[in-house]
Amino acid sequence: MFKVRWLAFGLLVAFVVALASTTASEVGQAQGERIYRMGMLSDLRTTNTMRVTRTATVWESYVLGPRHCSLFTQTPTRFYYVPSLAAAVPFRPGTAELDLKSEAGLLTLTVDLKRGVKWSDGSDVTADDVVFSAFEAPTIFGGGDFAKGVTALGGGWTFSLDPSVLAKVEKLDSHKVKYSFKGFSLRIQFAALFHAIFQKKYWEPRFRDSVGNREKLEGLTADDEPACGWAAFPESLRVAGKGWERGAFATNVANPNYFWKGIRVDERNAAGKYTESRATPPHSYEQDVPAAAGPELARYEIGPFVDRAAYRIFGDTASAVAALVRGDIELLLNPLGADPGIRAQYRTEPRVRTADNKSHGMFYMAMNFRRKPFGSGPLQRDARFRDDDIIGSRFRSSVNCLVDRQFVTETLFQRVAFPLFSVVSPANSFWFNDKVTAPCAEFTELTDPRGARAKKLDAAVKILQSVGFTWVRPPRADVATGAVTAGEGLINPVILGSADAAAGAAVAVPAGTIAVGAKVPLGTRATLTAGAATAESDGAGKMSLALPTGTASVTLSAAGKVYFYRAGAAADRVPTFNFIYPNSAYDPRRALFGVQVEKWANQAGIPVRGVPTGFNVIVTKIFDEQDFDWWSLGWSLGTAALGAPTYLKDFYHTEFTNVGDDNAQGYSNPEVDKLLDAFLAERDLSKARAIVLQLQEVLAVDAPYLTWFDTVIVDAWRDDRVVFPFTERTNGLVGMAGAPALVRLR
């Protein structure tokens, strides 16, 4: 019996080996079928477009996104605004401004559709489909009320078809639609006209069946939905097979009726124009485009040149990377960037190629403006803080000054991230203000390892002193030798009073004042003079200085308001603050940065205690409870925002300081509010750009966010299997779902 048991064991082992070797796939590409295999890091939640249009994860947008088309689109490399379903961009001739007409109190826009565009089931894409998608569907859903329907559908619908902007959409003829808007907003261009188009024939009965019942609509199995994009779900084309095996893979098959197939695109030719052309069926299009900075000229032919795009689902990055290196997949869809170790893995396999691209996002730190000394507001939970004096602003500036972004990103992060000073990412080159910088950014340990820390500390201390901060034991920084002694016990200043100052008039200083600050309207340049000392206004129109002893009056060169500060008593000592940042496991980079910032701040006597915290807890504390002192998080802004940075309003406008809103720090600056509103209402892009540039300057010095850094997107693909027409692109190939419509298999 005993021997038999070993025999059985041997048989089992033999079975396993046989199993392994018979099912072992030889290293090589499948013959016959042209399959483009990609790796994904998470499963889909649904294949029903209706759910996705409400809240899409990045993975769903990769798989389901390619099925839909819209009126307009942005070119892949230079992000030009070009027509897709529409025949041409309805710009006012000679400008980059939409040709909006006023009609009965509404702004209208007429869009002509291309002819010959077909759904994957062979029927034509007509104005009916457009009107249905943009207006009828929500109206049906809302029981006849468009606004109600959009609200009920929620998510992406509300974003692109905002009823406060969009009034109605009408069909003029089979290939002509008219949009009516209630007023101008930048959202017309980048939201309403980007709306996905669904087939009316397919969806209308389904919408009628589920009026007002979103769960029913979203619960439908809609795998046979016809597509007008390059890809369709296998089922909609009656191709055998399963489009989505939960937890394992998802598949798209090429749409045989794809309109753009075979079209050659030149994003910017020698004549400075965007062109499309194709011989059969004939198609050509030309459009003037601006010459803004961008990568090399991109010329390519639109595919798809593959029969299928398959998305293999992995549970973690490591196995996905290994699969790429082993050649089980051709491209890894990894929007999170690649750490050096992953790159090191790629380097072990010469057939894997990588490309680094800028990503559109930011990592930042912010403070609770409702608490002293970050702002000077009361400590109530929901109270909005109004920036009545400049203590908070100076305090933030001093912390900003202490942070050495260049050093951390270059050395510790090894360039997987780059320093960020503005609230707009440099990836968004048209809107990015490259002159924006942080206070004392010129000192960095990267180039001046001995002196920079002392210089930064010295500057930060001076900023704090200029609004009357004192210490139990002040920090000492010897700029000459670089010696630094940490301070302890920061004490809040006490506001003695304020006074309105006429331009150039002397304002008397109350007794006991040790520092004086001033504020002038935004955009005004002014100087504050106190005896021999002077201070220039910054971009936010604020200035402050430590008052030389014996000065009786100060002068402000423009009309504004002057504040006086005296030293605080022991009771005003700043309590120890908690600084919550994502824990090392969630994001080691931010955790490391957090610990470093904590250390730098402590050196300046700022009593901050770092608390690495789980991501979800941070989110709850910040956005849902608003119970925090400092925090650090990041925003990934996606490519859709590569148009105007409309998100700025969400982050910094007073309107969004409520619980659950994005302006969780409670930043409320009426002047910034005004700028944000003006920006969103500006039709002229160049004027809007000017406003955004100014906003970036103001926000950089007023620092509602202390922006830290942004990461690099790394694409990795099997060079022996696939060729892409271009790889240099903001947000990388990942940003266009792996470019399955452009890729060619070797």
Add this chain to the structure above:
Amino acid sequence: MRRYLFKRLVQIVVTLYLYLTLVFFILQAMPGDYSQIYIDNPQLTREAREQLIRDLGLDKPIEEQYFTYLRNFVIGQWGMSFAHGRPVWDIIVERFPRTALLFITATLIAFYLGFLLGKLIAWRRGRMIEYTSTVVGITFYTAFTPMLALLLVWIFAIQLTDWTGLKLFPIANFLDMDKWQLVNLGPHGSNVIFGYMLATLGALAAFIFAYWWLCHRFIHRPGVRFGALLGGYAAVFLLAGYLWVAVEPLAQCWPAFQKYGGRICNWQLAVDILHHMILPVTVVTLISFGGTMLLMRNSMLETIREDYIMAAKAKGLSEKTVRDDHAARNALLPVVTSFVLSLALAIDGGIITETLFSWPGMGLTLLNSVQEQDFPLAIAALVFTGVFALIAHLVADILYAYLDPRIRYE
């Protein structure tokens, strides 16, 4: 027997009730109440949030919430997954078969291996084999599981491929995408195959067990019995194989890519899943056999001091008979009881294994749902895991009753 089982059943129902209550109150006592997280989703508008509060019954007094919670558990309304937007129950039904197949296989192997080795090392106490097995067992038992899993992947999936040029083992997932792309098994997808496999496994196990018992009961000559056993097992395995290749719906075939001959049948899909199971099963087996082995050793050491073992020896029975039929048979009893404990351990190990092998079962679901803050799902997964462990508890009880006549005939 019936009374015993009834008693155990009542006890288990009480335990289940207490378990649910405990989970409920732990969640209530948490500083960041899970229902708060549920309704504090930043994507929700204020009105929607209030609606949700009403829908969830969170405006109701706690005792009412508690009873609703219990009722919902019983009727299978475990809530909607936040991240998936589907009923939690659906997701569990979808993920469970995958975990079940992996775990039942691994646990059976681990248990048998642990039993066998524990028996041997106790019998040969003080010899080299005891020290070696103890050291190996403890090493695997306490080894940092992720490290173990990664090392196995490295050895079998990477190094072996480098040496042989063949991809002998897959590194992740539970099926080969290329093979399955043209297969359309309906809405449940691969779970159909998992179902067939589980049914086959269950039927085989039941048959083997029953047949073994019958043979031992009615055939007394060792040689004849052994032949009958071997023949019966071979026959049933052949029968199972025949069912899979020749009898619908098990033997159904699907179109496939040319690479696979244009046709792929269910049995090939099952083999594909088995192929993907090898490494994860090995990992789970390695981490959990140690516990059984050490326990079996202790139990066996206690048993061989019993008088009936000496009596069995005195009867002139061969050493093997004494060891296997008397000592091991009795030593097995406490080990079966501890089976439940090792199960909890296996579930823990399973979370790690499933994550590292991208095996989308319950463990990975639990981890992902926590990372995505999908608390209805996370909690349901935890509760379900508990229920699963309870069921295993019951199975262990039945097995125990079968093994111990003192309980069977109580």
Add this chain to the structure above:
Amino acid sequence: MTIATAAHKAPMLEVQDLTMHYFTRKGEVKAVDDVTFTLYKGEALGLVGESGCGKTSIAITLLRLLPENALFKKGHVFFYRPYDPQKAQRYIGFPVKIVQNGNEAYTGRLREVRSDAQLLLQARTNGRFQEIPVQVDPKAHFGVDLIALDEPRLQEIRWKGISMIFQAAMNALNPVYKVGDQIAEAINTHTPGQPPDQVREKIAQLFQLVGIDPAMIDRYPHEYSGGMKQRAIIAMALSCDPDLIIADEPTTALDVIVQDKILREMRVIQKKLNMSMIYISHDIAVIAEVSDKIGVMYAGKMVEVARCETIFQRPVHPYTKALMSAFPSIKGERRKLESMPGEPPDLIKPPLGCRFHPRCPYATEQCAKEDPAFKPQHEEHFAACWHPLS
């Protein structure tokens, strides 16, 4: 001691200088030291002594059921059966002893079975190994040394040759098997190939013999009462028709009435089947009732062996005397119940000389220095004492 004194009887078991110690953390426990005795066919020997004096150790040594830490030091245990050349073949290479024609005894390693009537033994004579041809007559008794046997041969002798009734009958039955199956297991092992009905029939007979309802065959041990278990154990011990049964405290766990009943029945069975028996008990009353011969043990040593009446009437060893006086005799004359002073010695460091001397009222200096030899005192009466009482 030789067998010569009892030439008229057939030898069953001969124990010579048996010494077995236990290894423990604290030192070697000298559990059995130089024990010597002989048992004849159909005879019942009672081993008596205080707890921990080595009685049970002898029993398990005879069957070689020793625990791991047992250290066998020296001695022989010859187990006799009528000579059969076929069976003798199996013991080639092992020490054997041939007893025939009354006194003649040959000891040596069995080299060859030359013919039905001739054996070749290898024996040590004058310090040299020599091969001695032995002529055996058909009535010869062929003894094998149980101590030297290997495991398979030992397994044949266990139960078929020597079976055992265990001290704690409660625990000697495996709780997970039916009692009938446990008996059948023994029968099937020793006489393989019997049809199940026949085995069952045999078990039923045994059950009737020991007074259990045969319907209990298919019951589990926990369904038996204590007395029934004891009877079942006896039935099991009888199941293979053994030549010798060792009954280790067969009735301790039972109440006096049942005890007495079972003992009587066992005595009857023993006489009926003409078996040899070794009773082990600390209770001299029990021993007296069932034995033909009594061996008294003290601290791992056999101090006195004699026929039952002899021991009671003329004990030679002071310890035996003390033991007898501790036993209130109903039949015999009234004696003063003496209590024995002192405590049983520590077997790790037993007293030098006679082990009983610290407690012996007759002890002299000699007793403390030299160990008395175990020598014949009268006919079939052996004792180890410097100052024998009679």
Add this chain to the structure above:
Amino acid sequence: MATATTAPQRQFDPIWRVRARLLRRGALESWAMFRESKIGLTGLAVIAIFFVAGFVIHPVLWGGPTLPEWFPIAGGQKLWAPLWDGKIYDPILGRPLVWSEEHETYIFTDFPAPPSLRHWLGTDPYGRDILSQILHGIQAAFVLGIFAALITVFIGTTIGAIAAYYGGFVDTFFMRLADIILLFPLIAFLIVLSGLMQMDFWSLAIVLGIYGGFGSITIVLKSQALAIKVKPYIEAARVAGGGHGHIIFRHIIPNILPLSFLYMMFTVTSAIFSEAVLSFFGLVDIKMSWGLMINITRDAGYLGATNMMQFWWLWMPAGLCITFLCAAFYLVGRGLDEIVNPRLRAR
């Protein structure tokens, strides 16, 4: 009577001294037995090595604790001169850069750097010294494990004694509770919990301690306490008028403590292991630990199947430390088991 008073009174030792003596004798006996358990000794040796590395070598390297400001001599300074430059070897913020006088800039060494004279076990993906992190991790592991185990022992002993002493409903309740706790897959439970609450070092230790305390240890200690409850001296104490509390805390608990220390070892193992797994998944808010080291390695992509062996120093030391320390406590537990559980003893 007079003789009784004048007779020299026998001086009884105070009760604590008697107890101490008994304790000492018990400890010595146990040690003598423990010494025979090879696996127990092996475990103890490993623990000792770790302890010395974490609590002796590490402070020596780091210059001991910083004295408080008000301390008259060397206030605000380290107790002794550190052997390690804190700037370079800080486990969390160490900077591995080398300043080049010649080029007036940092020399960028590639991280993670392999073992070298400067960094004996190399550096992590962010350039921090691995050895320093390992040493730091020892302290974390010990503190977490022991703290959790003490909570376990405290709860388990109390509950076990109380359940055994009172029996009835109290007993049933705690036993059923223990059943449930045994069913709870610990890691799964901790994962869910970490999503619900801030799981930092101490809260993790407390949760682990509570989990252990109400779990299997209660069952074992209860049965032990039951055996003690029926001992005559308990009856004697009751007759002498000892209250429930007195009997439980003075008589029962001291007698089941040895067993609970045995279970303490298993709790330590489970605590260290759980923390490592949770950190590995990134669910604990902790600045540095062994599990986190592996997590960082994995996050940074050095634990891929294709390059893990190339960058072995990033994960192997931490992984082996977890394995060895867990195994060591487990082995000590088993060694103790052989003392406490006589049936396992080799006779």
